Structures are given as structure tokens and as C-alpha cells.
Amino acid sequence: MESAKGPVEAAESPAANAKGPVEVVKPSADERGRGEASGHRSAGRPGWPARLGEVPHLGLVAALALLAVVGLVTVPDSFATGSNLVSILALAATIGVITVGATFVIIGGGIDLSVGAVMALASVWATTLATQSYGPLVMIVCAVLVGAGAGLVNGWLIAYGRLVPFIATLAMLVAARGLAQRMSDRKTQLVQQGNEMIVELSTTRLLGLPLLVYVFALVVVAGWVVLNRTTFGRRTYAVGGNPEAARLAGIDVRRHTVWLYALSGLCCGIAAVLIMARTTTGSSTHGDLYELDAIAAVIIGGTLLTGGRGSIVGSILGLLIFTVITNLFILNGLNTSDQLIAKGLIIVVAVLLQRRSLRSST
Amino acid sequence: MESAKGPVEAAESPAANAKGPVEVVKPSADERGRGEASGHRSAGRPGWPARLGEVPHLGLVAALALLAVVGLVTVPDSFATGSNLVSILALAATIGVITVGATFVIIGGGIDLSVGAVMALASVWATTLATQSYGPLVMIVCAVLVGAGAGLVNGWLIAYGRLVPFIATLAMLVAARGLAQRMSDRKTQLVQQGNEMIVELSTTRLLGLPLLVYVFALVVVAGWVVLNRTTFGRRTYAVGGNPEAARLAGIDVRRHTVWLYALSGLCCGIAAVLIMARTTTGSSTHGDLYELDAIAAVIIGGTLLTGGRGSIVGSILGLLIFTVITNLFILNGLNTSDQLIAKGLIIVVAVLLQRRSLRSST
């Protein structure tokens, strides 16, 4: 686009030039031989979304709506009830918290396969008789610390040990499950009497919703705020999008990477508290295959597996799609085989829908 | 950074993928940011082998040797016996065949999570009473076709449907397992009398080795030749390394992508035959979590998850490490928990060893 300023000025003191962008779009450009198209070129479409990752998640919402319609048609009595919605949210809460952490890691260009195993380990550690003897608050702190600690190890191996994230977190997956089995002697550890506060997260309701749904909501909001409103979030996009550029801009990429995995581990620790609340147990079998579910939710939500782009809202929508699918299947009494087939198809359709909406909105 | 995967994305915004080519402009990735550079790192000096992927896999060989020493020390009587080596190879064969396909897909910039499920589906389809009535050859053809067909669907969804590989193949994983369960009515299907030819692949020995080890070897050799000596292999590196460059060089990136996944599916079909031979059954439960094992083997073998670099030999060495670990555990009678912990640690150590050997040789 052409500038309207005089040649000499341009050459000698561009900084002095105070011309605003509006002027450029003005028809004054006309004289220089470019009419309408000029403004068009320069300004782009009005309402062009600032960040691609934050394109309104129309496709996902559409997919969810479609699922809701299916629910209303096939199981009208049970689907749209308050208690079913609560149940869906409660189901989504555990993986949901993990998905928030996974979104950070993936936007930051990494991947965390260890989430389910770390959650299991945290749940086991927090429910050993030794830990339980200190009461519920210590149990919660323990779960969160174990999660964050495992995350730190992941981050350290990746950032300073220079292991590929896939391998480092796969090793953590395997080792954390082993450790969880060892600690629990492969037994399911019940939350003991006196520590029911933990279980009450699931049984106590506030305004009709179990407390753990509030925990979930809190984590999502906190995640959103950190990702979109803080320097940490901004750096996460930079580190994932172009680590070299981030480094040359003075960001300590390695340290940031460590924090990203620690954050993911922290989320696993919180998720461990929720799963303890829901199942009343800590167990080395908790969280099996969560890694696939969490990553799938993140990707369906529009985050690039290569990093640098994505959003929390998308991930949570992606996760809700999965949760609603399972809910619908069971409400309809489908057997597992048919569930699996249908789930595969729905994933494909949801993503295609999303793509279509992205395309038409650009 | 724009995804190095999804050929299509790159095709749409060529400007975006500048990252690939320039990154290595300064081979000194050494101090730059991320651990990922494993493959990169080896760049550097003259006299270095032409393709990075084919860097002598010193670290891997060292890790294997170390494991062998552990075996010789802890279980001297049973480890170094002929029959144990045969057993290791037979154990490696099934995933090994799959790993060859996975190596292609990953070098080509993709990922295939559906391998285990597709193998299960192929094994079930080939062992239905209907298929079995046509005899063993038809069973084999059926398995291979089902595998390749599923791969084609994957490839099509990714190349033309523009789904992210992770999602498309995850959907296939889920759907193929469901379909396998449905076809088999969740029952294990025995290879019938008259079709023992299949089972003989595992029981008949030639020069002391069961036939299926030869099948494995054949697939590895064929994979190596295709990857290193044909235009298809050459283009696989190009499509994975810089899809935009490949497109501009006149390669039909999408079609190539379809073939890559078809190849992976084909390998799953062959693996299905081997698992039928080994277990004398087709079952929807076969191949559980093979995807993680195969991908881990490929990555430990030095193939970049971002595509464009890698080798068959590395993948097979990576797989052998895993197999020998399992074998050692079996021989030592370790309990599961300790095994898992040990396995996690060994993975980390193996990769660090590999990295060290790479570093010291540059």
C-alpha cells in the first residue's frame, strides 16, 4: 500500500511521520492508480479474527448441537434432564482438567503421554495409609505435588536432557504406572473414614452442581486467563510456534518448557483429587489411555500438534464432544462394539464439520 | 511453525513453511533451544554419511550390547541360548512388520495410531468361518487386503479429507476395533482344521528359525530397499521433510500420502497373518497398544516425529531393544511394577546413550 507522504520526508525521517492507518485506506490512494482494491488489500476483512486459533469454534459447537439433537430425539426423557447434564460435566471434569494442561504443552510444541499414569500415581500416593493419616488437605497437597513433580521431571528430561517429548513422557508413563503399582501393591486404595472431605467434592452439591464441577470450571478459567492474558501464555505460543525466534527474543525456552510440563503435571495432580473424589479410591489403574483422549480433545479443538496455535475453549469443546458421545451411547443402550464404530465415524464427521466452518469463516 | 505434516495445509500457505529449510542453515543447533534436534544434531561435518537417518546407530547398538551383558550376567543359562534368540525374534516379528510401515508413515511426516486395531480387524476378518472356508491362501490375501484397505481409508481421509493424521488414525483405531468386535461377536476365532498352513508359519522351522522370522526379515529388507533405493522412498523423505518443496518439485503429495498409509495398512495385514500364526486365532483384542510400541521404536531408532528423517534399521534396532528388555524381564521373573519402572528408566538411558554417541561423533 502506498503511503501518502512526501518523498523527502520518507527518506529522511520516517519516524516523524504521524500518518494514521485510516488515511491509507482513504480514497486519496486513488490518485496513485489504485481504487477500491487498495483499501481492500491493506485492511483485510472487517471482523477478521485476531488469532486463528480463536476462530469461533463454530464447527465444534455445531457438532455438539447435532449430538444434542440426536440425544433429544433418541432418548428424550433422559438426555435433556438436569441430572444428566450434571453427570456429563462430572464425567468430563477429570479428563477436562488434564486437557487444560495438555493444551498448554501442545501449544508449546510438546506432547505429554504420561498424563494418565501421573494422575494414577498421584492418586495412589495421596491415598496410602501414611498420607491419609494426615487428613484430606495433606492428601490434596500430596496429589498436586506428586503431579507437578512428575511434570518437572518430564520437563527437565525434555528441556535439559534433550529427550524427544514423545519418548520422555512415554518413559514417564511406563515408570509412573510401575511406581503406582508398587506403592499400592496393586490394590485399590479406598479413601479412609475421616477423609470423606475428598469424596464430598463429588457428593456435595452447590446450586445443583457437584463441587468437582466447580473445580473443573476454575481450572478452565484459570487456564484460559493464563494462556490469553499473561506473559506466560504469550511465551507458550512463541515457544511452540518458533522456538528459535523465541530464544533470540530473549525467552528462556528451556526453562519455559520445564514449566509447561510442570503445569501439565500439576493438572494431573488436580485431576487425581477429582478421580479420588469420584471413585473414592486411589489406584494404579486410574487414567488408562487418558493421554489419547486428552490429546484427541486438544487436536479436535483446533490446536496444532506442531505447536504455536490453539485454544483452551476448543479443547474443552472437543472433550465435551467425546463425553456426550459416550453418554448418548449408554443412554441408548448401545453395546461397546457399536459404540466404537460410531465413535470413529463421529470423530471424522466432527472434524470435517469444524474444517468446513473454518473454511467458510475465512 | 506451520505443520510439517498435513501436506495439504502446507500446500495452501507455502509462505508458512519456511521453517524447515532454514533451520539447519546453521548446523550448530547445538545450543539452540529444543531437544528435538536429535536428528539434526548429527549434521555437521564432512565425511559424515550422506543421509542422517543412516548414521551408524551406535548408541542403539551400544544399548543393545549393554542389555545383552545384563542378560549374560543375570541369566547366563537361558539368555544366550539359541532358543532364546529365536524366541526374541519371533516376539519381535509381529510388531516388527508393523514398525516397518510406521517408519514410512513417520518419515513421510504422518503418524498412524490405528496399526494395532487394523491388525486385529484383519486377523478377525481372515478367520471368520466364511473366509476360512476358502483355505489359508485366501485367508492371507484377505488379511492383507483388509489391512491395506483400512490404510487406504486413513490415507484418503488425511490427504483428501484433510484430517490431521493423529485424528484420522485415532478414529480408525476406534472404529476398526469396534468392527472387529462386531465381526467376531467378541469371540476369539480359532484357525480351523485344514488351514494349519497359517499356523505352520510359526511352528515350522527352516535352519532353526520359524518361518515367520523369515517373513519379518523379508519385510524389513523390502522396506529398506523401497526406502533407500526407489523413487517412492526418495519421495517419502521429501514429502515428510518439506511437503511444499515436494509439491513444487512436481510430486503429487496427496497421492503419495495415500500410498504411505496404505503401505502401513498392508504391513498391519501381514502382521495379522503372523499373529494368527503365533496365536492360532483372530481376535479383536490383538495388537492392543501396538501403536505406542511401534511409534516408540521408530523414534528411539532416530526417526524424527516431524518427518523427513529416519531409517528402517534404526527402527528395528529400537524395537529389538524393547523386545530384549521384555525378554530379560521374563527370564529374570521381575514383577510387573518393577519391570515398568525399569523399562521407563531404560528408555531414558537408551536415548541418552544414543544422543551421546551422536554428539561425540560429530
Next chain:
Amino acid sequence: TGNTPDAPAAASAPAPAATGGNDAPGDKVVIGFSAPAADHGWIAAIAKNAEAAAKQYTDVEFKPVEPTNDINAQISAVESLIAAKVAALVILPNDGQQLNQIARQASDAGIPVINLDRVFPDKLSYRTWIGGDNYGMGVAAGHYIGKTLKDKGVADPVILEIQGIATLPLTQDRSKGFEDALKTYGFTVTAKQDAQFTVESGTKVTSNLLQAHKKIDAIWNHDDDQGIGVLAAVKEAGRSEFFMVGGAGSANAMREIQADSGVLKATVTYSPTMAASAVKLARLIAQGKGMSDLLENQVPQSITLASETITKDNVAKYLPLGFES
């Protein structure tokens, strides 16, 4: 198959049989052992019981191999035991059909195979089978539920079934037994879902099922390990209009039954003590001994444990046998 609650649990008693001098040291034998990965209480108890039984004997060298859920790896594990020329093999296969060939190889090589729990289809593959009665378990649960509902005079009851791993033949046997027994009362299963034998999946499936069915009369849950999750979901939903029957007989389930504070009113046994018995049988067979209580000179070809129904009334007697999940 018995669901008589007061039948003595002889076969499942872990205490050493004190008869006939069978426990006197004999030839030294190596007994190989292979089972699925101990990822839940029942299987863990299996491994533990086997080991404990072996420890009782100075003449037994116990050689367990890596427990795994990967068929391919279990085949390799058994291969390594064959190569080690053990005197007898105790195998709990991940899938009897899939492991049949390798068990057959062992038998052909002259190693007696004691097949535990999940059965090999080919009788030439094993010397003796010992296991629970899966069909009988279903029958026991079906009778308990059927009779209770009939007594209450419920017509057209909503009966739910929560299975374990759906792809296991034993699950299918259990469901069949359940269905058959209910039929005798004119009842059918309203809905069923499978829950992977894990606590978490028990919670997940149940909380959805509770949404699908606003009024339930009875639930049979196949497995007491996953049952902890099932009960948690019930508690979370605050539902109590129905009663529930468990499966396998974990100590935890028995305590719940004893306390009688929740929906769990009974469980039908499937005792992991069978592993201890299997090791004992393996020793006898390897040493060429018979079972001294029986007249025959040899150990029988198959032993099926009875599935017993544990309720509040008889739970005290069973509690010591319950395994910790």
C-alpha cells in the same frame, strides 16, 4: 453348580491340606507360572496366592515369568519356561484360545500344564484345569436377584448388568448364566454395559447407566474390583431404590455387605485361592502323586470351584477368604 450359601468352601481354603502326607517333601521340582499383568485385585491375588503356596514347600522352586496383557509376550514367556525345562507349568492365559498352541507345545514336550481359570479349548494342551464356574456365577447372581424380586412381588423389573471385559469368554459365560437363571423367573436383563475390570471405568459406566434408567430394581456387577467404582457412582448420584449383587468376592465387598449400609446386598464368589490350589496340583503332578483324599492315584483332569452366594447372613464365615482389591 452350587449357590447353596452354606456349602463349605473347601476347595478355596488357603490353608495347607493336612492329609495323607502329601505335604511331605518329595523330589525337587521347578514350577513355572505365567499369568496376565496384575493390574487388578483379583489377578494380583492370583499371583500372590500362587507364590505363597509355593513358598510352603521346600521342594518347590517357583519360577514366575513376566505377567503381561500382551498375548504375544505371554507366548514368549511360556516359551522361555519350556526352554528352561520346568517340571510343571501353571498358566492363566490372557485368552485360552490364543495361548492354546503354546500350551500344547509344552504338553507335547512332556511338561504337564495346569490350566488356571481361563480354559484352553484343546484338552491335549493341559493335564488339569482348575477354575471357577463362570456360568455358575451368573446363575447364582441370577437366582439371588430373581428370587429377591419375586419375593418382593416386583413385576417387570429393571435389571442392569455391568460386565467386566466384554471380549473375554468368561464374561460371556457369566452373562449367559445370569440370563438363563433370570429366565426361570420370567425376567430379562434391561441393559448391560462392560467396564474393563477397573474402578474408574466402573464409575464412568455406572454414572451414565444411572442417567439412562430413572428407576432400577437390581444390578449385577460382575467384578468386585470395578464394583468399588460402581458403588461410588451410585453414592454420588444419591440413588438407593435398588439392590446390587457383586462378583468374585473381594474383602471389601464383603465388608460392605456386612455393614449393610448401601445397595450391595450380596456377592457371588470366584475365588483367587484357585491359584494356590493350582500350584499344589502342579507339585503333585510333577512329583507323580495323587490327591490323597480321593481314591484315584492321579490328580483329576478338571476341578471346578463352586460359586457361592455371600449375603449378610453368611458373610462372617467368608470374610477371611476375601481378597483385598
Next chain:
Amino acid sequence: MSENSPLLLMKGIVKQFPGVRALDGVDLEVLPGEVHCLLGQNGAGKSTLIKTLAGAHQPDEGTITLGGEPVRLSSPIAAIRLGISTIYQELDLVEGLSVAENVFLGHEPARLGFVGQGEANRATRALLARLGHGEIRPTTQVGRLSPAARQVVSMARALSHDTRLIIMDEPSAALAHDEVDNLFRIIRELTAQGVAVVYISHRLEEIRQIGDRVTVLKDGRTVAVGLPAKDTPTRQIVSLMTGRNVEHVFPPRRDGPATGEEVLRVEGLTVPGVFADVSFAVRAGEIVGLAGLVGSGRSEIIEAVYGARRFSGRVVVEGRPVRRGGTTGAVRLGMGLAPEERKAQALLLDQSVTRNISLASLGRYSRFGWLDRRREAEDARALVETLDIRPPDPDRPVKTLSGGNQQKAVLARWLLNGRKLLLLDEPTRGVDVGARAELYAVIRELAEKGVGVLLVSSEVPEVLGLADRVLVIREGTIIHQADAGDLDEHRVLDMIMEGSAL
């Protein structure tokens, strides 16, 4: 087709990108055997035009006629088959493959799918020899080559096809002086055989040397066709390109030696195998230029100073030493780096201009980590205006900007947070004359405000015109230092090539 009928005719080509009309009715006519130069400012649409010609983009409107026949170039392979080969602006090579594999990518000599690698290597060796670069081995992996060598490989690839038209999009941007001469020799060879060349460059003197006719693009339209390349006055070309006259290319230098405080002192700086024992100083308000051949180690020196690579020796900024191998400290000490490869090393391509600008100054906009996004946006907008980044839309993803404007965005990043020392590596690579003048002015103004500047450029006139003092580097050592006014282009070229003219 007769001698003088055009080989290629493009008429009314339109190409629309989301939000951008990159081509708005472009005409182009190329005769057989001529070197047809395409000129235009950054973002004028040159690359887009040649991509439609290469089959890489599909035009929305317009016709293309080749050798008198209307053609549809539906894919790169279609264009290649019609005898059009292209050297793209972004070096599009596959790093993991060898030189020969890259050259024959997509048309490998093969029998039954098996590559005749020997044959490919031989043919590649011949092509490289013809290009005057016999030293590049066909089996070397491209990832290990310097940018200049890669450019040669791209060229070899273009020549490996049977072509009648070769498009070169800024082929000289990564080349040093002597390399450019070599390139011109090859172009002359080609045109002598009747092959036409479409040549894009921002260096007008090159156009003069090699070009026959010139087409000028501005804002996605053709504004001049078929101007004689040798004798159209520069003033006319520039004003066609920019719509105005650019009078002073280089801003006037301050008189006398720099008297400011020393901001940077480098002593005995060494990175083994790349450069050794480099010592110099930069004062506040001074622009110090590093002149040298491509590959002489200038970028490495700058990166070492910035702490981006390990080194031995001492780097001191305002009395405080720089830690080796950590850029965070360098930024904290007040340094800023505009690296050589802006896309790979500086930009977050998917992100908005604003976010790219603020990346190194996030601390300024945050309290306890919380970002003040309003202030961030205001400052970014102000810088977009000050530097005249076009289009002036700070929310646009930076990847949709043309090269020159991307470079301005990188500079804006460091203008935002008041640097004491700026390290500029090839700040005008691929930047058009108009924008160049603006960049020069910005750099000079910064110096006037007391910023120390260390400048690397492969264009000797640029170093001489902009810098106060020049360090001449050859093979990793400083062989000469002088005030820019005491040097001329010839002397510097002699020194960097021969190292003798001390």
C-alpha cells in the same frame, strides 16, 4: 512460432488471498531468449505472479499463453512439463536429502521405480560443474550446505529440466559478489540457447547488467511494460515502483568520530573452526559495519556477541560480561538481534504483527505476569505507523506480509524496548529500494539517539553507506578496520576476496 513472437503472454491475472488481492490484473510478456526483469516493491506481487506461472498457485482470473498456445498450469508438474522451471524465493529444498536427490526430486532417473543413483549423481556433478561449483558434492546432504550453496542447488535443479523458460525469484539475495557474476554467466549461456529468463531482484544494478526488458509491478498491477533495462533512468524506475521519488538513499552521517560511551567491547572472541580472536568495540551512537564474504563468519560473530552460541573470549556490554549460551541475559543487558533468516529465526508466522512486535518486551506490558493488552496494541499500532508497515493492520498474521514488511516488523520489536545495542544481520535482504531507504533512516535515527549498532550486510555499498566504521572480515578474522569514509567499494571487495589490499 517466429523469432519475435512472445514465448509467454500473461493477461489480466488476478489472484485473491483471504483479505488480500495480491494480483489485480497483471500482464506480462516474455520473448524467447531474453532476460525479462520483474521489478516492484515488497508485496507488489512478484512472487505471487511467478507462482501462478509455476503452477504453484491457481489464478482466479486471466489467461496464460505459452508459445502461442493457451495453457492451464494446474500444478507444478504441469508447468515443468511445459518447460517452465522455477527457482523460488524461499529456498525450497529438502534438507534430509542429498544434493543429487534434491536436483532430481520428482523426476529421478529410474528403472521400475528403482533410482539410478549413480546416474543422478553423475548428471548432478555435470550440472554443478556447469554452474561453476564443482566443489559441491552430489552426495552431500543439503541440510549441511550454506544458503549460497543451496541457491546453487536450486539452480541446478532448474537446469535439470528441459526448459524454455526459467524463473528466478531473487536468486542473488543469498549470493555474494563473485557468485552473482557466476550466476550472470550462466544466465547468458542460457539465453544464448534461446531460453528465456524471468529475473526478479531488488538490486537495480543487477537489472542493468543482465536485463533486457523490465516489467514493473505495483500493488498487484502492471504499471510499466517492456522498458529497456539498460537505459531506463533509475529515477523513473523507482518512481514507477514506489509512486514517488527516493532522493537520498543513505541518510547523512554525523560528522567526526563517535564520542559516545563504549556500549560493546569484544575481546579475543573465538568460536573454534568459525572465527578466531576477534576484538572490537562499538560506541553509543555509532554504526559499525561488518563487511565480508558470505560464509566468512559474520553471522556467527553477531550470534556469539548476543550469547546465542558458545564462545571463548570476552563480550562486555556497558561493563557487564555476557554469559555464553544464553540470550535472556543479552536481552536484559539491552541488546537486540535482528537475525539473518527472519522467518526461521525471528518471526512467529501464524501470529499477529502486534504479538511479533511485543515478543521481546512482554515484561513492559505486564504486572505480575498479567498483560496490559491495550497498551501493547497501542504501542504496536504506533510502530506500524512509524515504520510504515504495510498493510497497516497490526492484527494481521505476520505471514501474510511481504518480505520487506516482515523485516520491518522484526525491527519494530527492538524499537519497542529501547535497546542500547542493536545487532542487525542482513537487515535489508529482500527489501525493496523504497523500504530500504526507510530502514536506513530508522537505523541512523536510532544511532543518533545513542544506540550502538553492529551491522552485517553482504552488500558492500550498504555497509559503506550506512556504517560509521567498517570491520573487514575474512575467513573468521578481522583483517582491517577503518572509518567508512576512508574506504571505497573496490578496496573492500579486494580485501574480502584476496585479503591483500591492506
